[in-house]
Amino acid sequence: MFLQNNLNNEVPLKNVQPEKKEKHVFGILGIAKLFGCSKSSANRIKKSGIIDEAIIQNGRKIIVDTELALELMKESK
Numbered sequence: 001m002f003l004q005n006n007l008n009n010e011v012p013l014k015n016v017q018p019e020k021k022e023k024h025v026f027g028i029l030g031i032a033k034l035f036g037c038s039k040s041s042a043n044r045i046k047k048s049g050i051i052d053e054a055i056i057q058n059g060r061k062i063i064v065d066t067e068l069a070l071e072l073m074k075e076s077k
Contacts (some may be wrong), residue, residue: 025064034066035073050076 023033031051032042045051046062054069055062 010026020068025066027062029069030062031064031069034064 006020025031028039028042028046031046032039035042035045037045046055051064051069051072054065054072056065
């Protein structure tokens with residue numbers, strides 16, 4: 001009975017914010033997380049040249065524009 005009476009007096013839920021998509025990911029692990037694959041598969045994707053336009057690389061530092069990479073991958077298939 002207590003639960004029924006207090007059910008109507010609930011505190012409203014906090015506004016749930018949608019999860020923010022990252023604009024950039026970094027390194028091979030970032031590519032792997034973006035495409036949901038292993039590090040070796042991410043390395044193959046990078047070496048294939050499909051997402052080259054989305055990659056900025058300076059030495060060993062790799063930065064990938066996520067939106068562009070996903071669009072390029074979508075167009076390639």
